[in-house]
Amino acid sequence: MALILPPLAPAADEPVGDAPRVDRRVYLAERVVGAAIGAVFALPAGFVLWRTFRLHASLSDALDQIPAPLWRTVQLAVLVSVSAAVIGTALAWLTVRTDLPMRRVWRVVLVLPLVLPSFVGAAAFITGLAPGGIIHDALGAVGVAPPRRFRGLGASWLVLTAFTYPYVLLPVSARLVTVRSSMEESARLLGMTATQAFLRVTVPQLRPAILGGSLLVFLYTLSEFGAVQLLGYDTLTRVIYATRQVDRSLSFSAASVLLVFAVVVVAFERRMRGPARPDPGAARRSGTPVALGWVAIPATLACLAVAAVGLLVPIASLATWARRGLADGRVGLGDYLDPAISTAGVAIMAAVVAVVVVAPIAVTTTRRPNVASSVAAGAVVGGFAIPGLVIALALAVLALNTPTLGSLYQTMALLIIAYVIHFGSQALASTEQAVRAVPTKLRESSRLLDDSSIRRFFRIDLPLMRPGLLAGGGLVMLATLKELPATLLLAPIGFSTLATEIWASFEEGFYAATGLASLVLIALSALLTWLLVLRHSEVTGR
Amino acid sequence: MSRTLPARAACAGLLALVLAACGSDGDEPAATGDPVTAATAEPAASGATSVTIYSGRNEELIQPILDSFSEATGIEVRAKYGDSADLALLIDEEAAAGRVEADVFLSQSPGSIGFLDDLGRLAPLPADVLELVPEAVRDDDGRWVGFSGRQRVLVYNPELVAADELPDSVFGLTDERWRGQIGVAPSNGSFQDFVTSMRATEGDDDTKRFLEALAANDPVSYPKNSAIVAAVARGEVAVGLVNHYYNYRALEEDPSIPSLNHQFAPDDPGSILIVTGAAIVEGTDRADVAAQLIAFLLGPEGQQYFATETFEYPLAAGRQPAPQIPPIDFADVGGIDFDQLGGGLGSTREMIADAGLEG
Numbered sequence: 001m002a003l004i005l006p007p008l009a010p011a012a013d014e015p016v017g018d019a020p021r022v023d024r025r026v027y028l029a030e031r032v033v034g035a036a037i038g039a040v041f042a043l044p045a046g047f048v049l050w051r052t053f054r055l056h057a058s059l060s061d062a063l064d065q066i067p068a069p070l071w072r073t074v075q076l077a078v079l080v081s082v083s084a085a086v087i088g089t090a091l092a093w094l095t096v097r098t099d100l101p102m103r104r105v106w107r108v109v110l111v112l113p114l115v116l117p118s119f120v121g122a123a124a125f126i127t128g129l130a131p132g133g134i135i136h137d138a139l140g141a142v143g144v145a146p147p148r149r150f151r152g153l154g155a156s157w158l159v160l161t162a163f164t165y166p167y168v169l170l171p172v173s174a175r176l177v178t179v180r181s182s183m184e185e186s187a188r189l190l191g192m193t194a195t196q197a198f199l200r201v202t203v204p205q206l207r208p209a210i211l212g213g214s215l216l217v218f219l220y221t222l223s224e225f226g227a228v229q230l231l232g233y234d235t236l237t238r239v240i241y242a243t244r245q246v247d248r249s250l251s252f253s254a255a256s257v258l259l260v261f262a263v264v265v266v267a268f269e270r271r272m273r274g275p276a277r278p279d280p281g282a283a284r285r286s287g288t289p290v291a292l293g294w295v296a297i298p299a300t301l302a303c304l305a306v307a308a309v310g311l312l313v314p315i316a317s318l319a320t321w322a323r324r325g326l327a328d329g330r331v332g333l334g335d336y337l338d339p340a341i342s343t344a345g346v347a348i349m350a351a352v353v354a355v356v357v358v359a360p361i362a363v364t365t366t367r368r369p370n371v372a373s374s375v376a377a378g379a380v381v382g383g384f385a386i387p388g389l390v391i392a393l394a395l396a397v398l399a400l401n402t403p404t405l406g407s408l409y410q411t412m413a414l415l416i417i418a419y420v421i422h423f424g425s426q427a428l429a430s431t432e433q434a435v436r437a438v439p440t441k442l443r444e445s446s447r448l449l450d451d452s453s454i455r456r457f458f459r460i461d462l463p464l465m466r467p468g469l470l471a472g473g474g475l476v477m478l479a480t481l482k483e484l485p486a487t488l489l490l491a492p493i494g495f496s497t498l499a500t501e502i503w504a505s506f507e508e509g510f511y512a513a514t515g516l517a518s519l520v521l522i523a524l525s526a527l528l529t530w531l532l533v534l535r536h537s538e539v540t541g542r
Numbered sequence: 543m544s545r546t547l548p549a550r551a552a553c554a555g556l557l558a559l560v561l562a563a564c565g566s567d568g569d570e571p572a573a574t575g576d577p578v579t580a581a582t583a584e585p586a587a588s589g590a591t592s593v594t595i596y597s598g599r600n601e602e603l604i605q606p607i608l609d610s611f612s613e614a615t616g617i618e619v620r621a622k623y624g625d626s627a628d629l630a631l632l633i634d635e636e637a638a639a640g641r642v643e644a645d646v647f648l649s650q651s652p653g654s655i656g657f658l659d660d661l662g663r664l665a666p667l668p669a670d671v672l673e674l675v676p677e678a679v680r681d682d683d684g685r686w687v688g689f690s691g692r693q694r695v696l697v698y699n700p701e702l703v704a705a706d707e708l709p710d711s712v713f714g715l716t717d718e719r720w721r722g723q724i725g726v727a728p729s730n731g732s733f734q735d736f737v738t739s740m741r742a743t744e745g746d747d748d749t750k751r752f753l754e755a756l757a758a759n760d761p762v763s764y765p766k767n768s769a770i771v772a773a774v775a776r777g778e779v780a781v782g783l784v785n786h787y788y789n790y791r792a793l794e795e796d797p798s799i800p801s802l803n804h805q806f807a808p809d810d811p812g813s814i815l816i817v818t819g820a821a822i823v824e825g826t827d828r829a830d831v832a833a834q835l836i837a838f839l840l841g842p843e844g845q846q847y848f849a850t851e852t853f854e855y856p857l858a859a860g861r862q863p864a865p866q867i868p869p870i871d872f873a874d875v876g877g878i879d880f881d882q883l884g885g886g887l888g889s890t891r892e893m894i895a896d897a898g899l900e901g
Binding site for chain 2: 065126127130131148149151229230232234238241242243244245246247321324325389393396397400401406409410485488489493494500504505507508509510511512513
């Protein structure tokens with residue numbers, strides 16, 4: 001990961017955070033911890049490069065077979081991340097800053113499209129467009145001839161956008177809760193419309209959150225395999241998968257190319273985002289919500305449209321499948337109780353571990369940025385671009401060949417490590433937001449009033465950081481709930497999750513079981529998101 | 543779980559024991575299906591009370607028969623499910639690190655078995671297990687055995703195409719009539735197995751010409767067989783190259799779908815039989831229970847399950863497929879030279895890619 005460029009150093013004349021008060025030992029400790037965490041996250045990348053080198057990959061094969069799929073991957077990733085950024089940001093503002101009717105409900109509903117494994121989402125879309133499907137009938141009702149085939153770049157773009165925009169929505173919402181609304185209000189007093197004030201005043205403050213979220217969408221699209229396969233769009237991941245057994249050197253070359261590309265993108269994003277700095281001024285609750293007036297109607301329609309595409313269409317298709325199986329007793333809800341419980345368990349564990357592990361990096365990159373911390377952050381983010389299968393293989397090889405780690409093989413511990421490496425990036429962006437949400441001045445003044453740093457952390461920092469930490473943990477949780485390739489490869493024997501159940505039934509066309517298990521997954525994700533994340537997301541500091 | 547070297551060394555001896563125990567009925571295995579019952583009567587020679595399988599075959603299509611095995615023998619079956627290719631890679635990595643985690647490998651595709659065989663990761667199977675099936679569906683070197691078969695067929699939508707229009711040979715699909723109407727799964731193992739088989743019977747030049755002509759006929763790519771059947775059923779394409787049982791599976795889910803199977807002529811390269819294979823992993827110290835499990839899959843109960851529950855062709859001599867499945871004669875169906883598969887699969891994939899079928 002040495003290719004990562006350090007982010008722009010903060011201007012020298014501008015002290016960042018509380019730099020003067022921290023002594024040398026803390027600096028050193030931060031660097032060592034950051035480097036160690038980064039090294040763990042960089043393991044799969046190191047494995048890919050090492051294997052590519054060891055297998056004597058043929059450059060001409062790679063040049064022959066990689067550029068075209070890579071180009072298609074790039075096109076798709078750019079399109080999806082731009083549209084997800086626009087939709088995610090707009091919805092975040094509507095549900096956090098305005099008096100949109102039923103905004104609390106929307107806050108849960110609009111996050112949910114994230115919970116579907118994307119291959120299920122794609123299959124549900126294809127079914128929805130088939131005769132008898134919900135989209136087919138809806139289009140027919142308004143006199144539009146449904147397309148005979150739903151595939152290619154356009155289809156992949158629509159499906160992936162519909163299922164990934166929450167990656168932007170969640171961190172931007174978390175940021176909006178803590179960012180000052182007074183400036184936006186002043187701008188409106190000076191005659192700007194709500195939209196103008198949002199675009200010119202608020203969006204710049206949201207930039208890191210939007211960029212961070214869009215980057216996640218971008219990397220997700222890079223490593224996506226199941227959905228684009230079903231939608232007949234040929235990407236670089238197809239090369240990695242199709243050749244993993246018959247031409248391992250080509251497979252690893254393709255993975256290396258994906259990796260290097262991801263590193264470049266991550267480095268670029270961190271430069272664009274600029275130095276991450278804590279809020280200079282005190283900021284807590286949002287002010288009065290923006291009154292939408294008649295705009296509430298189109299705004300509600302927009303929310304409905306997004307929910308229809310990302311949630312209603314898949315649920316309708318899944319319900320059609322499930323109903324057939326429930327009717328003749330082939331499947332029952334009871335079948336999914338155990339997998340649901342174990343799925344929830346690992347997902348929560350992975351979320352907590354991920355937030356705790358990336359927190360030191362987030363604190364350093366935000367308050368006292370240095371090269372070590374930004375390389376570590378790059379390694380964390382890059383983990384999301386590596387297909388889960390490759391991460392799983394890397395950890396398996398590592399555990400199998402390291403005497404001290406041998407006993408970890410096929411244990412929950414190794415599986416959780418895989419989840420954290422794969423999804424740590426999702427915790428990082430939001431955790432950085434969380435750290436940024438604690439204003440420097442507040443921290444300085446609190447230091448004068450209370451000597452105990454632990455007490456200060458729990459009374460001052462944590463309440464302010466809570467929305468960001470929960471958003472980060474929530475994203476990791478949702479991603480883990482539906483993770484498939486690493487779970488299949490690394491899970492202890494006999495351990496199954498809802499995602500593995502969905503996969504098992506879907507592979508062989510047991511659609512009734514696929515439908516029911518997917519609906520259980522959606523319900524479980526909604527419940528957990530509400531119970532553990534959204535219910536606690538208001539800033540509670542005093 | 544890691545096993546010691548002495549245990550490995552003992553493995554050869556144990557195999558001999560299993561052979562001795564079951565060898566007597568080796569000549570007429572299908573008539574009695576006895577290896578299972580014989581082994582059931584006595585505890586396993588290795589003293590193993592459990593057996594670990596890595597199964598590329600789907601849980602939905604095998605777990606019930608594994609449960610029956612446990613019930614009949616008292617041996618616990620620990621199963622890890624996944625894609626055949628991924629599990630084969632994992633077995634290879636485990637072996638490279640000197641560990642044996644899996645005792646049995648069940649592969650959905652002959653390619654993954656060939657991959658492990660080439661790398662020397664498979665142990666020889668006892669002769670009495672091998673002899674349960676005809677020679678055509680087992681390894682010449684005795685390292686794997688087929689336990690169920692799928693025939694390659696053309697699934698079609700009768701609302702879009704009449705049965706008498708369908709070609710007798712897969713080569714007929716290169717006709718202009720089928721332009722843009724054919725569903726294929728070029729990255730799927732079964733399509734690759736079909737192409738490998740065609741290379742063996744028709745030669746590389748003819749296979750290459752066929753693939754290029756097929757690609758030029760504007761086929762639609764899908765990731766797997768079940769997706770093709772679904773696409774044909776909803777009329778997205780008129781016909782598709784698939785394994786026979788997916789359409790029966792789809793009908794089971796939704797009896798209202800119109801799609802039907804069409805068989806090519808028995809000796810056509812398009813109508814080969816693809817077997818799902820079982821093998822014992824090299825180095826395991828539970829080869830006896832592993833062989834016992836494989837014998838059970840080939841016994842009456844196992845074969846009956848594959849015939850009636852998963853709509854496949856049972857491979858043990860004398861077993862019949864389900865009533866709705868047209869019977870086939872293994873001797874007439876073009877067979878893949880499976881021993882060539884492992885090494886040949888890489889060039890098969892290249893050939894498919896070069897023809898422009900992928901992507």
